């Protein structure tokens with residue numbers, strides 16, 4: 001298994017302001033960790049430099065008016081919402097992030113690597129067709145998915161495991177059965193959307209699967225969701241590729257969210273997804289970084305764990321330093337698991353008409 | 362006075378430069394002490410030792426025990442407890458009993474200790490070192506932090522190689538100190554380094570001959586863009602120069618990356634001592650007949666064709682056709698490698714350059730020059746090199762920590778990047794001058810890399826972290842020009 005890493009030092013350039021949580025420090029320690037582990041010298045790893053997305057690429061997803069707005073606001077700066085400013089020159093960084101996702105997808109499609117991980121900033125999954133939100137400007141994953149389809153792939157599954165609901169991506173594909181959008185997120189939480197009842201409309205009905213989970217959800221919850229919903233959905237949908245909106249803000253040390261996934265949990269989740277992808281779509285996975293704000297205790301270990309899983313490396317030493325053990329115990333809620341089991345049984349009733357694997361039982 | 366010594370595969374070359382250049386050749390079997398005695402004390406002495414070390418480094422694997430402190434992350438062999446974070450904090454302690462247990466009943470020849478992120482804080486490596494030093498002498502233990510750069514697997518590998526050669530380097534230092542107490546070694550990039558600093562990272566001496574040849578050929582010919590052809594006893598090295606400088610590359614040994622840079626060169630396995638058995642062979646079977654050996658060599662072939670090298674009558678055991686064929690094979694092999702570089706001009710060095718360079722140049726459609734003293738260009742290169750340093754610097758304003766090549770230095774508040782670079786530059790200059798570099802050689806300290814970012818906690822910038830690489834580039838000392 002070879003894993004492509006898409007990265008360019010320019011991915012550190014974007015900052016809304018020096019104290020904003022979505023800042024270059026997010027990647028700095030992770031890159032130190034990757035460099036110290038000698039990741040880029042491994043035969044299982046190939047480094048790719050991102051090419052910026054073109055206007056045509058962006059217009060596969062976003063409206064011309066919105067793109068024009070971003071371009072204009074990038075000249076003198078602007079504002080989208082209270083969390084999302086447009087710093088000068090934003091469009092350059094946003095196009096490089098979206099282009100990185102495309103670079104990662106091309107590397108997989110051209111069979112240069114089995115899968116790829118795009119360490120892009122700024123993130124994208126809150127950006128809809130005609131608006132940005134929540135630190136996001138262009139929807140990197142959505143643009144990449146449309147690019148895959150432009151290159152001939154028919155069905156794409158998106159797994160969005162960022163702690164926040166991927167409302168932008170949901171909006172873009174809500175009526176589209178050629179994209180199965182599946183989001184695991186803390187609920188209730190920002191941005192407020194992501195109820196399990198929202199299953200798509202029109203032809204897309206049944207192809208939008210929200211998996212809202214309560215604060216305190218641990219590795220066990222994610223493993224359950226994987227086995228109970230995500231793998232069966234993928235097995236039945238038979239996508240040509242799997243896109244992952246890889247937000248690392250589910251980690252128990254994340255200061256902005258309340259979930260309790262560990263670095264090893266992330267790595268095992270990715271390992272399962274790689275096994276799944278191997279069995280249904282030639283291993284094709286393109287993972288794109290979304291959120292994740294635990295700069296020191298989380299991101300270096302989760303990012304390394306994900307890459308190690310995608311490259312087929314030994315995961316047995318993927319963990320946080322022991323000093324975080326108490327915090328982990330405090331972060332896990334015992335109530336979360338039964339609530340999730342209940343949610344899944346409700347969700348299955350909602351989706352039963354659309355999925356054979358649910359009807360069987 | 363500048364003196365340079367190059368210990369080659371057959372001969373030791375000596376160059377002494379004061380108002381004029383004098384060069385000597387001493388066969389290795391006469392011993393290093395004889396060579397050292399030719400140099401009067403008082404001047405600066407630089408020694409290139411690559412040949413002696415190369416054999417140990419690339420030779421059969423020695424029994425080296427590695428102790429790795431990886432902490433969280435990927436899986437490494439020989440791991441023990443303990444962890445340092447990317448910030449340089451000790452986040453998990455070592456277990457002294459675990460180390461003692463490993464050491465008891467340990468028969469390895471040397472021990473290599475490497476910790477992840479030890480370049481940000483070397484305390485854990487030092488703690489392990491202290492325990493290991495109850496069982497092994499300092500000359501048998503190497504640690505990784507002084508290598509300076511991030512890349513744990515490459516540091517593990519480099520530390521292991523350091524442990525393998527440290528004892529030999531230490532004994533060489535003692536031997537030379539007895540005759541000449543004040544000397545430098547030449548590194549693989551062609552810079553000078555003090556014996557004390559060499560012991561922190563002995564691999565810096567690996568394969569220094571292309572570097573000394575590059576410096577020597579440039580000094581003797583003042584040719585900025587050329588291909589240097591150094592014809593030695595067992596190999597011929599091609600070393601390209603661009604704008605007066607060689608090209609550097611990372612050394613790979615046993616298929617693994619090290620953190621050592623060396624001057625890029627193409628080695629051809631033929632030289633003056635290559636023996637002739639039906640045809641020219643890529644190995645040495647003793648000296649040339651004209652220097653008392655038993656089998657004829659490329660040098661003997663040149664004598665048969667009219668040269669008068671050494672006791673040339675002894676060469677005549679070889680018939681003319683075989684001699685001609687051997688020389689043709691040599692010229693064809695070298696010329697074909699030369700053509701790959703498409704050089705404008707060839708500079709020949711080594712003791713056979715006078716006899717072979719014009720034919721090589723003709724066969725590769727270029728022109729060749731053999732400068733005066735070319736026969737000992739490597740020793741000249743050693744003599745004229747300058748002290749060089751490459752320093753990896755990490756600064757954390759919250760932890761008030763500053764490390765230079767893994768070693769803690771006094772932290773100082775600085776108001777901006779420029780101020781910080783100025784402070785770091787001063788420290789690097791001091792290190793170089795303490796090693797005896799003249800002021801003119803350390804005026805130009807280059808910033809090879811600079812990156813810094815803000816640490817934000819609670820929506821406030823609470824600190825700044827900076828990584829940089831500063832260097833006193835290798836090359837020719839201003840004093841020698």
Ligand SMILES: [Zn+2]
Nearest residue numbers: 162163164291
């Ligand atoms: Zn998020």
